[in-house]
Amino acid sequence: MRRKLRPPLPQRHGLDPARLRLPDEGPWATIRDHLVARLPRVAPERIDVLLAEGRIVDLAGPIAPDAPFAPGTSVWFHRDLPDEVPVPFEIGVVHRDDAILVVDKPHFLATIPRGSHVVQTALVRLRREFGLPDLVPAHRLDRVTAGLVMFVVDPRLRGKYQTMFRDRLVRKEYEAIARHDPELGLPRVVRSRIVKVKGVITAQEIEGPPNAETLVELLEHRAGWGRYRLTPTTGRTHQLRLHLAGLGVPIRHDDFYPVLRDKPLDDFTDPLQLLAKVLSFTDPVTGVEHRFTSRLRLDL
Numbered sequence: 620m621r622r623k624l625r626p627p628l629p630q631r632h633g634l635d636p637a638r639l640r641l642p643d644e645g646p647w648a649t650i651r652d653h654l655v656a657r658l659p660r661v662a663p664e665r666i667d668v669l670l671a672e673g674r675i676v677d678l679a680g681p682i683a684p685d686a687p688f689a690p691g692t693s694v695w696f697h698r699d700l701p702d703e704v705p706v707p708f709e710i711g712v713v714h715r716d717d718a719i720l721v722v723d724k725p726h727f728l729a730t731i732p733r734g735s736h737v738v739q740t741a742l743v744r745l746r747r748e749f750g751l752p753d754l755v756p757a758h759r760l761d762r763v764t765a766g767l768v769m770f771v772v773d774p775r776l777r778g779k780y781q782t783m784f785r786d787r788l789v790r791k792e793y794e795a796i797a798r799h800d801p802e803l804g805l806p807r808v809v810r811s812r813i814v815k816v817k818g819v820i821t822a823q824e825i826e827g828p829p830n831a832e833t834l835v836e837l838l839e840h841r842a843g844w845g846r847y848r849l850t851p852t853t854g855r856t857h858q859l860r861l862h863l864a865g866l867g868v869p870i871r872h873d874d875f876y877p878v879l880r881d882k883p884l885d886d887f888t889d890p891l892q893l894l895a896k897v898l899s900f901t902d903p904v905t906g907v908e909h910r911f912t913s914r915l916r917l918d919l
Contacts, residue, residue, distance in 0.1 A: 726890035766895025799845035
């Protein structure tokens with residue numbers, strides 16, 4: 620196994636520096652010229668400031684503003700952070716040992732940095748709160764979904780736990796609040812073909828061989844609303860939301876299905892009533908049978 624190259628810059632705000640590998644050949648006279656061409660979203664003036672302040676480095680240290688282009692080498696730097704509204708909800712710890720950390724992620728908090736969500740993500744907040752710079756997620760949970768997420772504490776074990784999720788060796792159970800339809804025959808297994816086109820925010824169900832499967836059960840109902848247990852055997856994008864919407868009982872406060880509605884990122888009202896309730900699996904390291912249950916609850 621190839622040893623991962625340790626970055627020459629420390630983490631900042633719980634974030635690793637970005638690594639940029641320079642091409643093996645090119646027309647650029649200086650590293651600065653290449654960075655200007657490679658990073659079109661960063662103003663050339665900003666690149667000049669970062670170079671002048673010694674904040675772009677290679678393995679030997681800060682890169683001079685006029686350093687010649689060095690084919691095949693790498694540079695590291697910390698990207699400027701976007702303006703983020705703090706997510707005003709705590710992360711609850713469900714289980715922690717030397718290998719894994721299982722938490723209750725609140726609604727509206729992304730699992731990992733992406734796009735406009737960087738510092739306000741579960742990964743970054745947990746790294747900072749517990750002083751765990753090598754913490755990585757074993758899987759992901761949508762920003763608008765609350766509930767259980769497992770992180771790997773020991774970097775030597777991340778492959779074992781991530782592979783377990785990839786190979787569907789983890790049983791996941793979700794709960795959702797949606798309209799109660801007394802005519803809907805449950806329990807039932809819903810199967811469909813789901814596709815997600817890059818650049819399109821929603822996924823869709825299309826004709827074709829099924830690639831998504833969910834067991835849907837009604838646990839209780841009251842005043843026109845039902846509490847549903849959802850047990851997926853696959854993990855397609857927005858699978859649970861699409862499957863309930865397809866049954867005519869979309870999840871309460873779903874801003875995507877069946878109708879896409881625009882919601883500001885700083886609006887923390889009316890969270891999607893979907894909860895990752897249970898994770899159960901055989902530990903790939905110890906052989907212990909785990910069953911973790913969320914301490915969060917959706918109100919019916």
